[in-house]
Amino acid sequence: MTSPVWIRGLNYAYGEGELRRPVLRDVALEIHAGEIVLLTGPSGSGKTTLLTLVGALRAMQEGECQVLGQQLAGATEDQRVLLRRRIGFIFQQHNLLGFLTAQQNVAMSLELDPATTERERLERAGAMLAAVGLGDRLDATPARLSGGQRQRVAVARALAGNPGLILADEPTAALDRVSGQEVVHLLRDLARSRGVPILLVTHDPRILDIADRIIEMEDGRILPGSPLD
Amino acid sequence: MNEMQRLVLPAALPANRPPRLANAWLAARLAWRQLRAERARLWTAIAGVMFACVLVFMQLGFRSALFDSATALPQAMHGELFLVNPMTTAMFKPEQFPRVRAFQTLADPDVAQAVPIYLSFATWRNPETGVRRTIELIGFDTETGAVAFPGLDNVIEALKRPDTIAFDRKSRPEFGNVPRLLAEGGPFEVQIADRRLQLVGLIEIGPSFGADGNAVMSETNFRRIISQRRASNTDLVALRLRSGADIPAVQARLRQLLPRDVAVVTYPELVAWERNYWENATPIGFIFMFGSLMGLVVGMVIVYQILFSDIASHIPEYATLKAMGYAHSYLRRAVMAAALLLAVLGFIPGILTSVGLYHVVAQATFLPLEMDLHRGVTVFGMIFAMCAGAGLLAVRKLRDANPADMF
Ligand SMILES: Nc1ncnc2c1ncn2[C@@H]1O[C@H](COP(=O)(O)OP(=O)(O)OP(=O)(O)O)[C@@H](O)[C@H]1O
Ligand SMILES: [Mg+2]
Numbered sequence: 101m102t103s104p105v106w107i108r109g110l111n112y113a114y115g116e117g118e119l120r121r122p123v124l125r126d127v128a129l130e131i132h133a134g135e136i137v138l139l140t141g142p143s144g145s146g147k148t149t150l151l152t153l154v155g156a157l158r159a160m161q162e163g164e165c166q167v168l169g170q171q172l173a174g175a176t177e178d179q180r181v182l183l184r185r186r187i188g189f190i191f192q193q194h195n196l197l198g199f200l201t202a203q204q205n206v207a208m209s210l211e212l213d214p215a216t217t218e219r220e221r222l223e224r225a226g227a228m229l230a231a232v233g234l235g236d237r238l239d240a241t242p243a244r245l246s247g248g249q250r251q252r253v254a255v256a257r258a259l260a261g262n263p264g265l266i267l268a269d270e271p272t273a274a275l276d277r278v279s280g281q282e283v284v285h286l287l288r289d290l291a292r293s294r295g296v297p298i299l300l301v302t303h304d305p306r307i308l309d310i311a312d313r314i315i316e317m318e319d320g321r322i323l324p325g326s327p328l329d
Numbered sequence: 330m331n332e333m334q335r336l337v338l339p340a341a342l343p344a345n346r347p348p349r350l351a352n353a354w355l356a357a358r359l360a361w362r363q364l365r366a367e368r369a370r371l372w373t374a375i376a377g378v379m380f381a382c383v384l385v386f387m388q389l390g391f392r393s394a395l396f397d398s399a400t401a402l403p404q405a406m407h408g409e410l411f412l413v414n415p416m417t418t419a420m421f422k423p424e425q426f427p428r429v430r431a432f433q434t435l436a437d438p439d440v441a442q443a444v445p446i447y448l449s450f451a452t453w454r455n456p457e458t459g460v461r462r463t464i465e466l467i468g469f470d471t472e473t474g475a476v477a478f479p480g481l482d483n484v485i486e487a488l489k490r491p492d493t494i495a496f497d498r499k500s501r502p503e504f505g506n507v508p509r510l511l512a513e514g515g516p517f518e519v520q521i522a523d524r525r526l527q528l529v530g531l532i533e534i535g536p537s538f539g540a541d542g543n544a545v546m547s548e549t550n551f552r553r554i555i556s557q558r559r560a561s562n563t564d565l566v567a568l569r570l571r572s573g574a575d576i577p578a579v580q581a582r583l584r585q586l587l588p589r590d591v592a593v594v595t596y597p598e599l600v601a602w603e604r605n606y607w608e609n610a611t612p613i614g615f616i617f618m619f620g621s622l623m624g625l626v627v628g629m630v631i632v633y634q635i636l637f638s639d640i641a642s643h644i645p646e647y648a649t650l651k652a653m654g655y656a657h658s659y660l661r662r663a664v665m666a667a668a669l670l671l672a673v674l675g676f677i678p679g680i681l682t683s684v685g686l687y688h689v690v691a692q693a694t695f696l697p698l699e700m701d702l703h704r705g706v707t708v709f710g711m712i713f714a715m716c717a718g719a720g721l722l723a724v725r726k727l728r729d730a731n732p733a734d735m736f
Contacts, residue, residue: 152732157652184652185653187654195646195649200362
C-alpha cells in the first residue's frame with residue numbers, strides 16, 4: 101500500500117513572466133498511515149502553499165504529488181473536488197456557517213455523501229460533537245460559542261466524514277494558550293484512535309509535543325536535517 | 330422472483346436517490362436557512378419582489394382593461410361581417426361612408442340583413458348637477474338584433490317612441506346617478522346636445538378610454554339629435570348572413586362587389602382592428618410595457634443586491650465549503666435556489682395585494698380589472714425570470730470564494 105501522502109520533485113511558483121516567483125523548490129515528502137507531521141518554518145517559506153497543494157485546493161505545476169492514491173499532477177478540477185471530500189481541513193479561522201447550529205455545521209461535511217440519510221447525518225454529527233466535548237451544545241450557533249469551542253466544532257467537522265487525511269494550518273493561532281492546547285490534543289487523540297494521518301502547519305512551539313515528526317521549511321525547501329519519511 | 334424485486338425496490342430507493350435531486354434539495358435547504366437567518370435582508374428582498382409583482386400586475390391589468398373596454402362596442406356587435414371605412418382608426422372616431430353600401434350587400438344571396446350603425450359624440454347634461462360632459466351616442470335599428478347590449482331587449486319597445494334614449498348604466502359617475510333616478514321616478518327628461526329627450530331605460534356597455542359614457546337610441550332619434558350630419562352616411566354596418574353561409578366566401582364576394590371605400594371584415598377582425606389601434610397606434614401599449622419592465626428591473630436590482638451581499642458576507646464560509654469538497658456548481662445551485670425562493674415568497678403577497686388593488690381600482694374607475702389564471706401564470710413567469718436573472722448576476726460573485734486562499 102502506498103503512503104497517504106507521497107511527494108517528489110514538487111516545484112511551485114506564483115505569478116507569470118517577469119513577476120514569476122518560485123515558492124516551493126524540489127520538495128520531497130512522505131507521510132505514513134497514522135502519522136502526525138508538523139511543518140514549521142519562517143513566515144513566507146511556503147508552508148501554506150504546500151498544504152494547499154496537498155489538499156488539492158490548488159492546481160499543481162511541476163513534480164509529483166500522490167494523496168490518498170490520487171495523483172494530483174494533471175488532475176482535473178472534478179478529481180480534485182472528489183479528493184477534497186476525503187480530506188479533513190482545519191483552518192486558522194473556524195469558518196463555521198453562522199446561520200447553522202453546531203450540529204448542522206458538522207452535518208454539512210456529511211451531506212456530500214448521497215448514501216446517508218438526514219437522520220444518520222445528524223446522529224453522526226451529534227456523536228462527533230460529543231467526542232470533542234460539545235455534546236450539550238448541539239443546537240448552539242457559532243456566535244454563542246467561545247473561540248475554543250468553535251475551533252472544536254471545526255475539528256468535529258473535519259473528522260466527521262471519516263477522512264483519510266487531516267490538514268491543518270495554524271489551528272491554534274486564533275486561540276489562547278489553554279484552548280489552543282486543548283484543541284490540538286483533542287485532534288491528536290481523535291486522529292490517533294482512528295489512525296488518520298495529520299499534516300499540521302504551526303508556529304506555535306507549545307504544541308510541538310504532539311508530533312511524530314517535525315519538518316522545517318525555509319525559502320521553499322525542506323531543510324536537509326528534516327526526516328523526509 | 331418478481332414479487333421479491335417489487336418488495337425490495339422501494340426500500341432501496343431512498344438510499345439510491347439520484348444524487349442530483351438530493352443535492353438540489355440540500356442546496357435549496359441551505360439557501361433557505363441562510364435567507365432565514367437575516368430577517369431584515371429577507372424582508373427587504375420579499376418587499377422588492379412584491380413591489381415588482383404588484384407593479385407588473387397593475388400595468389398588465391390596466392393594459393388589458395383598456396383593451397377590453399376599448400373593444401366593448403365592437404364586442405357587443407352581432408353579425409358575421411361588417412363594413413367599415415378603411416380610414417377608420419378607432420370606433421370612437423369613425424370615418425363615415427355612404428349608407429347605400431349596406432343595401433348593396435343585399436344583392437348577395439347569403440346576406441340576410443344589413444344594419445347601419447351610427448356613432449357620434451354629443452354633450453350630456455348631468456341630470457343631478459347640470460354639469461355637461463361628452464357622451465357617445467349609438468344609433469341603430471334596435472329591432473334587428475344586430476347589436477346585443479345587455480338590457481336592450483327590455484327597452485326596444487320604449488325606444489321606438491320619438492326622442493327616447495337608453496343610458497349605459499356603467500357610464501362614469503360624473504354623468505349622474507341615472508339608475509337611482511330611474512328607479513325612484515321612472516323615465517325622466519334629460520338633455521343631450523340642447524335637445525330634450527326621454528330617458529326610458531338602462532343598457533350595459535361600460536366606459537372605455539375613448540368614451541366615458543354611452544347612450545343608445547333608434548336610428549330616427551339619432552338623426553334628430555345629430556341633425557347636422559348627412560343622413561345618407563353611416564359609420565358601421567353589421568351584416569347578418571343566412572345560417573350555414575360560408576363567411577370567408579361571402580367576404581370575398583362582397584369585396585369584389587363593393588367599391589374600395591369600404592372594408593369588409595369579420596367579427597374577430599373588427600375586434601382586432603379596434604384593439605390594434607390602442608395597442609399600436611397609441612403609445613399606451615408601450616407605456617404599459619415600459620412600466621412593467623421598470624418594475625422588473627427595479628425588482629431585479631433589489632434581489633441582486635440582496636443575493637450579492639449575502640454571498641459577499643459569506644465568502645470565507647463558501648470557500649470552506651469548497652475546500653470540504655462542495656463543487657462550485659453546488660454553491661451556484663444554492664444561490665439560484667435562494668433567488669427562486671424569493672420569487673415565490675414575494676409573488677404570494679404580491680398577487681394577493683394585486684387582487685385587492687384590482688378591486689379598489691375597478692370600483693373607482695369602472696374599468697374591468699380582474700385577476701385571471703393566465704395573467705397570474707404570466708406574471709409569475711416574469712418574476713421567476715427576474716429573480717433567476719438576478720441570481721445569475723449574483724452567482725459571479727461566488728468566484729471570489731477560492732479555497733486556495735483559505736489557509
Ligand atoms: N496567492 C498568492 N499569490 C502570490 N504570492 C503568494 C500567494 N500566496 C502566497 N504568496 C507568496 O508565496 C510565499 C509563500 O507563502 P506561504 O503563504 O506559502 O508562506 P507560509 O510559510 O505559509 O507563511 P506564514 O508562516 O506567514 O503563513 C510568500 O512569499 C507569499 O508572499
Ligand atoms: Mg501560512
